[in-house]
Amino acid sequence: MKTATQQHPPGKQKIINAMRTLLEARTFESLTIAEIALTAEVTEGLIYKYFKDKRDLLHYVLKEHYQKFLDQIDRDLQGIDGALNKLKKIIYSSIERYANHRVFARIILLEVRNSEEYFHSEAYLLVRQFNHLLIDIIKEGIATGEICRDLPPAVIRNAIFGTIEHSCLNRVIFDEPVSSSDTAKIITDLIFDGIRK
Amino acid sequence: MKTATQQHPPGKQKIINAMRTLLEARTFESLTIAEIALTAEVTEGLIYKYFKDKRDLLHYVLKEHYQKFLDQIDRDLQGIDGALNKLKKIIYSSIERYANHRVFARIILLEVRNSEEYFHSEAYLLVRQFNHLLIDIIKEGIATGEICRDLPPAVIRNAIFGTIEHSCLNRVIFDEPVSSSDTAKIITDLIFDGIRK
């Protein structure tokens, strides 16, 4: 995974920044092109020069963010041994990221999944990549005997992700503050050992 | 909870049916009022007679469905003892419903959460009601010692829901068929006893 933070023309960068700023507090659908252009101090036409349409811009913002996220995960995982330890780290990093990057959280938890195009976007490619990483770690854990072999890897991944996402949703939607490290510990305990006494 | 399937004027009912039909295969955002009216064999104006706007119609369809779902959950829970047994039943019923009612699944998993209005809708009130039911069962389980007392009820609920939703998402989005009872069993095992060997 190479970083190489791309250098955009000033107008394009202003559009991206405006989108991010506006999404901080507002819903994607509620934003108008006129408003985005105004915030970016750019004309509406320029947005269509760089992006296919409004959604394409959204997907682009997500893609950039997801790239940074994956890079960080890669760094975080350096030198960690054992599938469960790796999963623990990923859980923590994911929650941290949702907590510290509201726009990212908004987009991925609420804004993209309702359109077909998302599933054909480059952003979604990165999501799949992350997905594979997870599945591989889970398979590794099953192979080494750390993880129960009766559970399909995909379901385990769904449990991890689903739990994290739902736990972050209220924070994103209603702006409720929660401690990342506490949440991460609780979720890890739950996923690893279940809820039964 | 009273059922009392309401009797709508023919026009209103046709609008609701059209919405349901169209959502079977298409994204909410991609539907136009013109198209909905055409499918319903009704004029566009009539839609606004009965619903505040396009989203309000969506929320209405969800509300009607959620009502039926809650009624069924109530019936399903009759005569079941023990918090874990109740949770098991709820997990099964939820997955079943997502599997057999694609429109319901589409709406709740993908279409509503991206707008503020949803969280002020009557449909969301029902979601909260269901939520409380779950939390109460979990608390009961903690009180009787069935469920580990170190985990906050809200996180347990997030885990249950998050796992179910993510497991149903692929089915909804890509039309992948999965066995409800198998999925329910696996999810129950995972949530109850964790992934650790």
Next chain:
DNA sequence: AAAGTAAGTAAATATTATTTACCTCTGTGG
């Protein structure tokens, strides 16, 4: 039968997204 009202219509209007045709620099090969 008059008044009131629910169901429904048709056409105008408003709001936005998107397209088009254009301008203006700046660096590059002939």
Next chain:
DNA sequence: CCACAGAGGTAAATAATATTTACTTACTTT
């Protein structure tokens, strides 16, 4: 050195849609 290609950018027209308005029609109630 010059013309010209192409990137960055603009302004205004157009198209697609949601929403509002003012108006029927038919049925109830008194």
